[in-house]
Amino acid sequence: MTESLSLRTARGAHRAGPVPGDDDTRQPSDAGSALLEQDQREANRFRRTVLVGRIAVAVVVLGAWQLASGRLVSEFFVSSPSEIVGRLVQLVGTGQLWPHLTQTLIEVGAGLLIGVPLGVALGVALGMSALLSGWLLPYVMALYSLPRVALAPLFIVWFGIGLLSKITMVVTMVLFVIFYNVYQGVRNIDQDLFDVARSFRANRWQTVRWIMLPSLVPWLVTALRLSIGIALIGAVIAELIAASSGLGYYIKLSSNLLDVTGVFAGLAVITAVAIVLDQALGYVERRVMRHHPEKQH
Amino acid sequence: MTPKVAVRDLRVAYRTRTGRHLALDGADLSIGHGEFVALVGPSGCGKSTLLKVVAGLVERSGGDALIDGKPIDGPSAGVGMLFQNDALLPWRTVHENIRLPLQVAGGNRAEQDVRIRDLITTVGLDGFADYLPRQLSGGMRKRVALARTLAADPDLFLMDEPFGPLDALTRRRIGAEFLSLWETLGTSVLFVTHDVDEAITLADRVVVMSPAPGRVLTEFPVPLHRPRDVRELRFTPSFRDLHDAISDALVAPSEIA
Ligand SMILES: Nc1ncnc2c1ncn2[C@@H]1O[C@H](COP(=O)(O)OP(=O)(O)OP(=O)(O)O)[C@@H](O)[C@H]1O
Numbered sequence: 142m143t144e145s146l147s148l149r150t151a152r153g154a155h156r157a158g159p160v161p162g163d164d165d166t167r168q169p170s171d172a173g174s175a176l177l178e179q180d181q182r183e184a185n186r187f188r189r190t191v192l193v194g195r196i197a198v199a200v201v202v203l204g205a206w207q208l209a210s211g212r213l214v215s216e217f218f219v220s221s222p223s224e225i226v227g228r229l230v231q232l233v234g235t236g237q238l239w240p241h242l243t244q245t246l247i248e249v250g251a252g253l254l255i256g257v258p259l260g261v262a263l264g265v266a267l268g269m270s271a272l273l274s275g276w277l278l279p280y281v282m283a284l285y286s287l288p289r290v291a292l293a294p295l296f297i298v299w300f301g302i303g304l305l306s307k308i309t310m311v312v313t314m315v316l317f318v319i320f321y322n323v324y325q326g327v328r329n330i331d332q333d334l335f336d337v338a339r340s341f342r343a344n345r346w347q348t349v350r351w352i353m354l355p356s357l358v359p360w361l362v363t364a365l366r367l368s369i370g371i372a373l374i375g376a377v378i379a380e381l382i383a384a385s386s387g388l389g390y391y392i393k394l395s396s397n398l399l400d401v402t403g404v405f406a407g408l409a410v411i412t413a414v415a416i417v418l419d420q421a422l423g424y425v426e427r428r429v430m431r432h433h434p435e436k437q438h
Numbered sequence: 439m440t441p442k443v444a445v446r447d448l449r450v451a452y453r454t455r456t457g458r459h460l461a462l463d464g465a466d467l468s469i470g471h472g473e474f475v476a477l478v479g480p481s482g483c484g485k486s487t488l489l490k491v492v493a494g495l496v497e498r499s500g501g502d503a504l505i506d507g508k509p510i511d512g513p514s515a516g517v518g519m520l521f522q523n524d525a526l527l528p529w530r531t532v533h534e535n536i537r538l539p540l541q542v543a544g545g546n547r548a549e550q551d552v553r554i555r556d557l558i559t560t561v562g563l564d565g566f567a568d569y570l571p572r573q574l575s576g577g578m579r580k581r582v583a584l585a586r587t588l589a590a591d592p593d594l595f596l597m598d599e600p601f602g603p604l605d606a607l608t609r610r611r612i613g614a615e616f617l618s619l620w621e622t623l624g625t626s627v628l629f630v631t632h633d634v635d636e637a638i639t640l641a642d643r644v645v646v647m648s649p650a651p652g653r654v655l656t657e658f659p660v661p662l663h664r665p666r667d668v669r670e671l672r673f674t675p676s677f678r679d680l681h682d683a684i685s686d687a688l689v690a691p692s693e694i695a
Pocket residue numbers: 452453454459460461479480481482483484485486487488650
């Protein structure tokens with residue numbers, strides 16, 4: 142391939158002669174698109190097989206449960222899928238579900254809204270300053286390894302059985318996961334990228350915005366995905382201990398009334414919430430990771 | 439006339455966990471305006487360190503380092519650095535990577551786009567504007583890094599083995615392209631390389647450093663006229679003589695040790 146460099150910089154125009162030898166200025170081509178299509182078809186077939194098997198597993202397990210219930214084990218202890226579905230329909234129909242569901246969602250949402258920025262700020266600060274991390278890291282790590290669910294009773298004493306104690310619980314659960322990931326992320330940023338920004342005389346804010354935050358995106362997405370599950374655990378546990386509404390409260394109430402169907406219905410809703418949130422974040426993650434080759438899950 | 443770059447008795451001692459590590463001990467170097475200087479030396483002798491001092495990225499522990507007669511204190515305007523690895527932002531496309539220095543400078547995005555498209559043509563990457571770095575070959579990534587440095591419109595290039603990890607053919611090719619590009623720019627260049635052939639082909643002067651802690655041992659003017667024909671060059675007798683002399687200078691100190 143012959144080709145020439147044409148130069149139009151601020152200093153003037155120039156055309157250099159062709160240079161021999163070559164390879165690395167190939168043009169983008171769509172050769173091999175047939176192969177791509179075949180790969181696509183095979184991938185689709187595989188996905189379908191997986192999906193069918195997955196549904197079969199659910200059918201078998203739920204079917205076995207349904208059959209065993211009342212025959213092998215007393216329905217009082219294990220309820221049954223049909224009972225649980227009936228209860229869910231009733232909860233939705235009478236509107237009884239919504240106050241509990243929204244309560245838990247608000248706790249999780251508010252906890253994430255406070256805990257995530259706090260964790261990011263803490264992670265960035267400690268990641269950037271050797272002095273700050275020298276002072277604080279041992280304490281942060283000690284708190285990190287503490288089973289934080291054990292703090293729930295304390296928060297209830299401090300903040301009552303309402304929203305505040307639950308949000309505090311969620312924040313403490315989320316904060317450390319986010320912090321730890323962001324801290325690792327900051328320390329893993331390629332020093333050369335900072336040098337590039339510095340050599341172009343980017344200021345501190347530009348460096349944070351164009352180098353640091355984009356570098357942290359994959360870490361943050363991972364951390365966020367972990368946090369959602371953990372936030373849900375925090376909220377439900379705090380509700381189990383003392384509350385007046387929420388999905389955890391509904392489970393505890395049902396259990397006090399020896400209503401196993403109610404317990405399972407509550408668990409089903411929590412599972413559904415977890416799955417929906419996780420799928421939503423998984424979607425975001427895939428979109429973001431397409432531009433982030435350096436850390437993949 | 440003050441030289442573009444003047445380095446005198448430069449010492450750099452890196453702080454390490456166990457104390458100080460002396461990377462440069464009394465290095466002297468001067469680069470004239472529009473001069474192309476190549477720096478060769480054994481691995482670990484402090485070439486990158488010297489470059490980073492001039493780039494304002496590493497602080498000196500002693501001696502002087504000046505650009506246009508002014509002591510270096512942080513990265514200066516008009517200095518373009520090409521890093522040993524290409525240091526592209528992996529999440530940005532070719533086009534957006536080149537935008538970085540323009541973005542720092544601020545200004546109209548549409549004008550930036552025009553300039554970026556020009557630069558993409560300059561480095562021969564037409565059609566690849568929307569590719570991500572990982573979708574490019576090593577040689578193409580070097581071109582992007584070069585375009586990004588060109589975008590800042592520097593009058594001093596600092597190049598740290600810029601074509602180092604490429605295969606011999608691609609390296610020679612990009613080197614030749616850069617040479618013809620540079621011959622129209624007239625900027626000053628400090629070019630670190632392991633490759634004596636590359637040094638002679640490109641530079642006006644080849645500076646040889648000692649093993650660590652680095653200092654400048656000798657230097658060789660390159661008596662080859664410009665513009666240079668890269669293909670003919672390496673078969674001329676003066677090229678061969680110079681090559682042998684520089685190679686000897688590089689090997690000599692380690693024989694003593
Ligand atoms: N940030 C740093 N902290 C501590 N020591 C460093 C640092 N950077 C470089 N050094 C040390 O300083 C010495 C010179 O390093 P430098 O990178 O300048 O060498 P170089 O000549 O560029 O080597 P190469 O040819 O392998 O790239 C080496 O011994 C290296 O280990």
